[in-house]
Amino acid sequence: MNGALYINIFTSIVSIGMGVLLIGGMILPQMQQGTRLVFGLVFLAYGIYRLLGVQAKLKSKRQQEEHERLKKAQEELIRKLKDGK
Numbered sequence: 001m002n003g004a005l006y007i008n009i010f011t012s013i014v015s016i017g018m019g020v021l022l023i024g025g026m027i028l029p030q031m032q033q034g035t036r037l038v039f040g041l042v043f044l045a046y047g048i049y050r051l052l053g054v055q056a057k058l059k060s061k062r063q064q065e066e067h068e069r070l071k072k073a074q075e076e077l078i079r080k081l082k083d084g085k
Contacts, residue, residue, distance in 0.1 A: 005054060008050055008053060011050050015047030016051070019041065
């Protein structure tokens with residue numbers, strides 16, 4: 001995994017944590033409850049969005065690696081068939 005992926009994972013975890021803490025009232029208890037709830041939901045939604053983005057990137061990377069593996073296996077098979085004739 002590259003550095004950008006680690007940053008995205010860290011950002012999503014921190015955002016989700018902030019959202020939960022704001023919604024629970026553990027951070028900024030002096031803020032109005034409605035405002036705190038809105039900010040908490042925004043942080044929570046952003047963290048989930050980032051987490052889904054990380055998941056999509058990992059899935060894309062796995063699919064690309066599988067495609068490259070299949071392509072190499074296909075080329076190897078074609079080369080063996082040509083050499084066998």
